[in-house]
Amino acid sequence: MPEFRQNKATKEWVILTPERGKRPVDFVKNLPPRKPLPAYKDDCPFCPKNEHLTLEPIYTYPSPDRWQVRVVPNKYAALQPSLATTRSWVGSFLSAKGFGIAEVVIEHPRHDNTPALMTVDEVTQVLKAYRQRQIEISKNEKINLVTIFRNHGARAGTSLEHPHSQIIATPIVPPHVRYPMEQALQYYDQFGRCVYCEMVEEELRQEERIIIDSQNFAAFCPFASRSPFECRIYPKMHKASFILIDDEEIVELASVLRETLARLYFGLNNPDYNYIIRSATIGDHDTRHLHWYMVIIPKIATPAGFEIGSGIYINTTSPEEAARFLREVEIK
Amino acid sequence: MPEFRQNKATKEWVILTPERGKRPVDFVKNLPPRKPLPAYKDDCPFCPKNEHLTLEPIYTYPSPDRWQVRVVPNKYAALQPSLATTRSWVGSFLSAKGFGIAEVVIEHPRHDNTPALMTVDEVTQVLKAYRQRQIEISKNEKINLVTIFRNHGARAGTSLEHPHSQIIATPIVPPHVRYPMEQALQYYDQFGRCVYCEMVEEELRQEERIIIDSQNFAAFCPFASRSPFECRIYPKMHKASFILIDDEEIVELASVLRETLARLYFGLNNPDYNYIIRSATIGDHDTRHLHWYMVIIPKIATPAGFEIGSGIYINTTSPEEAARFLREVEIK
Numbered sequence: 001m002p003e004f005r006q007n008k009a010t011k012e013w014v015i016l017t018p019e020r021g022k023r024p025v026d027f028v029k030n031l032p033p034r035k036p037l038p039a040y041k042d043d044c045p046f047c048p049k050n051e052h053l054t055l056e057p058i059y060t061y062p063s064p065d066r067w068q069v070r071v072v073p074n075k076y077a078a079l080q081p082s083l084a085t086t087r088s089w090v091g092s093f094l095s096a097k098g099f100g101i102a103e104v105v106i107e108h109p110r111h112d113n114t115p116a117l118m119t120v121d122e123v124t125q126v127l128k129a130y131r132q133r134q135i136e137i138s139k140n141e142k143i144n145l146v147t148i149f150r151n152h153g154a155r156a157g158t159s160l161e162h163p164h165s166q167i168i169a170t171p172i173v174p175p176h177v178r179y180p181m182e183q184a185l186q187y188y189d190q191f192g193r194c195v196y197c198e199m200v201e202e203e204l205r206q207e208e209r210i211i212i213d214s215q216n217f218a219a220f221c222p223f224a225s226r227s228p229f230e231c232r233i234y235p236k237m238h239k240a241s242f243i244l245i246d247d248e249e250i251v252e253l254a255s256v257l258r259e260t261l262a263r264l265y266f267g268l269n270n271p272d273y274n275y276i277i278r279s280a281t282i283g284d285h286d287t288r289h290l291h292w293y294m295v296i297i298p299k300i301a302t303p304a305g306f307e308i309g310s311g312i313y314i315n316t317t318s319p320e321e322a323a324r325f326l327r328e329v330e331i332k
Numbered sequence: 333m334p335e336f337r338q339n340k341a342t343k344e345w346v347i348l349t350p351e352r353g354k355r356p357v358d359f360v361k362n363l364p365p366r367k368p369l370p371a372y373k374d375d376c377p378f379c380p381k382n383e384h385l386t387l388e389p390i391y392t393y394p395s396p397d398r399w400q401v402r403v404v405p406n407k408y409a410a411l412q413p414s415l416a417t418t419r420s421w422v423g424s425f426l427s428a429k430g431f432g433i434a435e436v437v438i439e440h441p442r443h444d445n446t447p448a449l450m451t452v453d454e455v456t457q458v459l460k461a462y463r464q465r466q467i468e469i470s471k472n473e474k475i476n477l478v479t480i481f482r483n484h485g486a487r488a489g490t491s492l493e494h495p496h497s498q499i500i501a502t503p504i505v506p507p508h509v510r511y512p513m514e515q516a517l518q519y520y521d522q523f524g525r526c527v528y529c530e531m532v533e534e535e536l537r538q539e540e541r542i543i544i545d546s547q548n549f550a551a552f553c554p555f556a557s558r559s560p561f562e563c564r565i566y567p568k569m570h571k572a573s574f575i576l577i578d579d580e581e582i583v584e585l586a587s588v589l590r591e592t593l594a595r596l597y598f599g600l601n602n603p604d605y606n607y608i609i610r611s612a613t614i615g616d617h618d619t620r621h622l623h624w625y626m627v628i629i630p631k632i633a634t635p636a637g638f639e640i641g642s643g644i645y646i647n648t649t650s651p652e653e654a655a656r657f658l659r660e661v662e663i664k
Binding site for chain 2: 001002003004005006008010011012013015016017077078079080083087089091092093095096097098100101110146147150151154155156157158166168170171174175176177179198200202204205211214223224275276278297302303304305306308309310311312
């Protein structure tokens with residue numbers, strides 16, 4: 001029987017139609033075989049010895065010469081830091097120059113590595129680069145929103161194979177980001193609590209969608225998952241922004257993230273995916289109604305006209321089944 | 333130079349990065365060749381003589397035996413009309429049974445036809461089927477929203493090649509639909525006018541993004557296009573719902589829609605696309621602040637982590653260039 005479910009925080013609805021759905025094994029069966037990557041590629045701009053093909057690094061770990069993680073301005077940036085932020089009218093339409101910051105986080109020297117296969121320490125260093133860059137970018141008074149994301153594979157919108165993620169910071173806070181924040185504020189005003197804290201507690205109480213329950217983090221397939229095997233990682237403690245994560249927590253997050261990605265990698269044959277870190281807008285890092293989190297979306301389903309038109313996603317795999325499957329995956 | 337642009341009605345922002353972009357000819361060049369479809373397919377449930385493979389038709393034109401258009405309940409419906417609409421708590425999460433209506437509009441007997449190649453009369457009959465079904469479904473007191481959409485090709489989320497579109501009607505009005513309506517209401521209260529009427533007038537005044545300007549309809553690539561070659565068709569007269577379209581207007585719309593789709597078909601080598609008809613919620617058909625329209629989205633770009641995370645779409649083709657290109661396409 002199909003079922004509507006609502007995301008407690010954003011008020012978005014999804015439709016679960018598990019009886020139309022496929023078993024997890026079907027997803028694996030129908031995926032095209034992935035050709036293995038070489039460990040090094042001469043013409044890859046992110047491989048060692050090709051550092052001259054990127055712009056000057058903003059951040060390196062442990063050092064510029066022998067780097068493990070390297071952050072560079074995006075050479076093909078969608079936004080440019082040199083522009084003004086003034087908004088102007090084009091007739092009665094609103095426009096602004098494309099001011100913003102776009103950076104690339106090169107996650108590892110090896111061309112064929114991926115967070116699912118890295119060590120916890122390697123993933124920790126990637127997350128530390130994110131945190132450091134988000135802290136630095138947040139000092140820019142013209143920036144209001146920092147989005148950190150990773151596109152894995154062609155279906156997830158990347159053309160570069162070398163393991164990397166991206167940071168895009170904008171002066172603009174769009175409705176897609178603002179509306180859920182307004183919902184969270186209304187919830188706080190009505191119930192006196194962060195809705196995300198309550199959502200995480202409820203997921204832990206119901207238990208069946210949990211993938212990993214560590215000391216400070218919970219990874220689960222959310223009650224109102226929009227697509228098959230959607231995973232989210234929330235800090236259990238109330239923190240509105242990722243920049244507030246401390247050194248101990250970041251190691252723990254690296255372990256939870258790596259394990260979640262490894263469960264997807266081995267369970268679903270290295271699927272394409274996007275992950276995103278959502279944080280409070282700049283200046284709202286200490287607010288009581290917002291809560292940072294990570295969302296991981298394997299690119300298995302294709303959103304069609306109904307999803308685009310209504311915003312209601314039809315999900316053919318129940319999150320309970322997805323979580324059970326992911327818990328049972330053997331990580332090699 | 334990149335540019336932010338805002339959708340006047342929804343307040344959503346996009347980033348235009350035309351200098352990173354490709355010329356329209358590049359989109360065509362890189363598309364995989366499409367294999368031609370047969371005119372008839374033995375095992376296609378929507379081809380004539382296979383009527384028994386679908387559920388009983390709800391609507392046929394001109395007659396059940398010799399049909400040109402045929403509407404049937406979706407055999408693999410995501411929602412079911414027999415369920416209750418009561419919402420219930422699962423712990424502190426909200427859920428509802430999957431009540432709703434899901435229908436398939438079989439647009440033509442020929443397996444290899446498509447609206448871009450149909451006659452205006454054939455497209456008119458498809459639109460009349462939409463109108464008739466939307467009117468009928470709107471009488472159901474439990475339904476609040478009717479979404480009419482078409483998925484063309486695998487990248488647009490369809491697996492069935494036979495020309496068809498779909499109707500899904502839900503008891504739920506999700507935030508994705510409600511928020512723009514609230515924006516339009518605020519605009520109406522502030523400026524005393526329908527924001528969509530003003531948007532269409534402004535597009536007609538600026539002219540450069542117009543594809544077709546007919547007596548009662550305007551087809552254009554909107555100022556804040558989210559993806560390359562996004563097209564929209566708006567009625568110039570204020571009407572909140574598609575069910576209010578009259579017999580003369582529906583022929584004119586068929587002509588504008590067919591021509592727009594043909595320009596995409598011949599200009600971009602029959603790209604996959606979604607189209608959606610957006611109407612007011614049931615009961616709001618006479619409201620002064622809402623305005624129905626069609627949006628056509630060729631599936632050329634892949635939304636990635638930034639789009640999913642921020643809701644800001646990066647569009648590599650300026651709508652001015654897209655419209656110019658589409659105006660110049662030779663329709664065979």
